[in-house]
Amino acid sequence: MPDFTLLAGVDQGLYIVVFVLALVFAFRAGRLAARPPGPAMASSARWTFSLGCLTLLAAVAQWLQTWLMFDSFGWLYINDKLLGFLPLILAPAIAVALVSLPRLWRLGVRVLPFPVRTDASDEEQAAWRMAAAAPETIVPIHALSLGAFLAAALQFVSPAVTLDTGALIGAWGTLIAGTSALWIGQSWRQQRFGRPGPLHKAHPLIRFLRFAILLLLVWGGIATWFNQALEASRLPDRMNMAEPSAGGQENRHAHAANAQEQHASGVSRGQSVSVTELTGPRSEIPDRRFTLTAQKTQLSLPSGKSVEAWTYNGQYPGPELRMREGELIEVVLENKDIPEGVTIHWHGLNVPNAEDGVAGATQDAVLPGEKHVYRFVAKQTGTYWYHSHQQSSVQVKKGLFGPLVIESANEAKSPKQPSLDLTLVHHKLNGGGGFTLSGKQGVTKEQAAPGTPVRLRLINADSSPAYFQLLGSPYQVAAIDGNDVHDPNLIANQTLLIAAGGRYDITFTMPQRPVFLSQSRSDGGRGLLLSPDGTGEAPPPHPDLPVFDPAGYGSPVPLPFDRAARFDRDFRFVFDVQLGFYDGRLDGLWAINGKVFPDTPMLMVQEGDLVKMTFVNRSYMDHPMHLHGHHMLVLSRNGTATTGSPWWTDTLNVAPGETYEVAFRADNPGLWMDHCHNLTHARVGMTMHLVYEGVTTPFLMGRQTRNQPE
Template identity: 70%
Template structure:
């Protein structure tokens, strides 16, 4: 399969090349009439012919690249191109090839006029007629307008490609583009018909002098500039986020594509039982009873001293980076009291990957207000799951997580596994890039960690990627098993070695092995052997050199299959399709590259509406140039297929799925945890610039607000 980024880059590059190649003949063809009759005009026509032909070849190349995208990645990767962009080029290209190209060829091969020194009246009249014929041909709107319309179509197609790539999802913009093309072509036809009448005669042409043409060009440029500035101001103004709004007030409500039987059932149920409304604050954990575990986390500023000698101004829980590891047993009632000592923007705690009751989810403006300095907030819930999770602030998370407001959260099984007599090492490893120039750290260390481990010890390393980008990790020195993904145990995991582990931003892998008699080293694949964790029988030794090119571990075919609660053949109650693109535009008044969902950014992204108990399917399509680790709060998704190929190994349950460029995933879950849940890219900078949507259960409301005039900025 071709590399998506390379193929899509070539495809987009062809739009720019075509725009340039059509612009040159579009400007040159209208000046042919002013060239001297004979060889000079024919020569200019030949150059215009060649440039126009080259532009038509590039347009054919666009169709070729579109076909390759279709063959390699499917219909959804070319839908907007085929229905939106390419027709704007196709129609003018066909007319240009059939009408303009033959006329240019005739003009370029026409024999020059030879005027005799002594001309009789009849011969002079014949020369004037031939000169008129040349100029009529050179000024013909049938030759000029298709070429200029092709240039206009190329401009519109390139604009839509880079400004509005999901054009078929916004049909009003497509209609505007076609309106501009048709109106522009009509205006050009009228203009060039008048020019043909004016200049299509024999004799000396009286072309406007240079100063007049300069003033005309300046006027057109100023007019275009004024229109562009006005449009940019309007776009900037419309991009400003509301000063205050509810997270439930998305402008786009998506109910999913329901099957006919599901529609009938939903309508019948709706008529029989009116929807009961409930506030997210009522969807809480147990508010009474003595907790089994209590923790107190104080959010505060602190200076972090790293082993390398770097000192970083950080945001911390309890003055630590990462925050203290919270370790509990499955089934225990946990109580965590969050205090904010001195972080003026406010803080929260989100339990990443844990399906807590909605009120305990820790999202500012959705499930609670941000905790300001001097305030406290209490979280209470029963740990129903076991596995590896982590916690972090969900207030200005792109900044606060970057600065250190995060920590590991481990829930051990209620019933211990393995031999109780065997020695064990259960260690969490938090991969994170700390802001302030600190770089990549592992458990807050930016050097080589060494630990003594007795051979034969059963080792479980809980790998947590708390960074906003995928982490590629290598484990050298032993074979191992990937025992769990995102807190979900793998059924009968295979023993593997010499594979790179790709962790999504926010994702977790548990790897297990029996400690050998030699050293074991784990580190980021691109790091040197001076960074990472070295386990050895005596706690010393040198880390091995990492392999640069190892195959990437594939969870889609790992482990043994089990009976699934639903699969690709299941009839789903809701079916959501989510297309990820990148486009140039404004977000909250700032011009930037926007990472969009179905062509929109928050709060215009889809609000996915569901009812409790429904089966929900989602399809992720990444047509952009970066990974998007999609994190659904409050639920775990079963991965059904990747790039159209069903998963075959152990059931792959995840809460943070890395969707790489050119990848398409189908996932499903049961809507069994009522509330208002974020579903966003866990590249937190993408989320902060609008790559956020929500899953809302019918009847659920939130009393909290987000916006500049509130205390809540969840991203």
């Protein structure tokens, strides 16, 4: 399959190329009538004709590129182009090919009812100028440049135009109205150029004033539009995320495309329940208690640099929380001095909704001097992590996160053999230089006796994909996002790509030689080195190792549902990048179905629904889609069904050009975020919400509240 990023880059570039060529073509065509009639005008017509042919060739290349994109990635990757952008170029391009170019050709080869002479009469010169200024010749060319501009603008500003009828109608209205105005203006211009006698140009001062007035009008219009768009993009000062009107858009709901008649829900129709009622056990005595204090901490890095971090309990990363399956856990969050407030979200744990730790959705942010108590039963096993879900793109980057491990209850009943179980967190601290592994930079060395069972729990707490390589021993991928893999194969010489927010557990038996976990596929200067004596040198990683594919790994087991199931809700989400305004600033926006939060789709479900989601990534970056409160079963990738062990995940990395089908059972009522865990993408609007019918929240978010969940 061709490289999507390369094809998409060529596609974007062709929109610019066609627009620039069409603009130059229109400029030369518009100046043609002002050339001296005779050989000079004929020569200019030939050059203009050649430029027109080049412009049309670029437009044909656009169509070929669109076909190649369709052939490689499917209809969803070209529907907006085919139905929205390209027709804006196609219609005037046909007119140019059938009308304008033949007329330019006749001008260029001097096919007129009189010979070309330097001493041509005034009437003959006027006839030349009349032909060169004819609206039939010039207006299709100008319309082509206008259409190319509109297509390029929609491509970069509103890529999901076919999902926005208003934008499409506006573009066609502009093209039709603009073409009509150009025709009227060019008709007047032809009359002026068709008068016998010398062509009189306006005084330079008059021309300058005309240009200045036009420039002021254009600039004033742009400035007015810019300010209005800037103000319109500002997020509400106060909004409730459970209310459909929060985004102020009628189309905010992402209702199922083929939803069946719905069945009764745990939340009865016509009744409502607040997220504050969806709590963990509140009265029982907890099996384990933890206290996490959010505070500012000065960290001294190995480089000698000192940096201020925001931490839990003064540690970077925060303390590892270990517990056993079935235990009732109580965590007390205290905020010492983080002025913006903090929360704790249990990433990957399907806790009751009130314990999810999302500011403005399930609780208020905890301000300095305040406390908040979380309670939940550890029903799952595996590797997870926790982090603040208040201003996440800032607070996680500054260090407000930590690992969490839930051990199986069966392990406590069986004799425990000596083993090495390490939790390793990949992260890049704001202002701290390069990447760290559990807070350490460079190569960390540990001693491991030969024959020791080793389990490495890899957590990616950064906003970009993490690449790991285990060199020196074959190994198994024992779990993905806390979910055990059934009959994992023994593999070697592969690169592990872990989504932002994702986790892999890998296991192996320590050999007689050193084993190196490289934190990169190109930089051997950071990672974990295990050796029998705790010394040795790290081998260099291999940049060309294939990437591990979980879609066919392990052995299959019976599934609770598959692609052939009858889904109660079926949602499709297309990811794009576009230039636009967000919360009062111009930015690159990561859009879902052409919208950014709070106008992104709201997923409405009922308890018990079987829900399918399709992710289509037409942008240039990975989007690790993280669904709170549930685990998704990956059904297919790029149209091919997954095989091997069931691939359950809570954070799915959707790379550029990839299409995934996933499904889950709606069995945890509440108001849940579903967002990109590249937290900078979530900050500029790549966030949705999954809402169970009947669920409400008393909490508000916005600049006039304490809550900024991102």
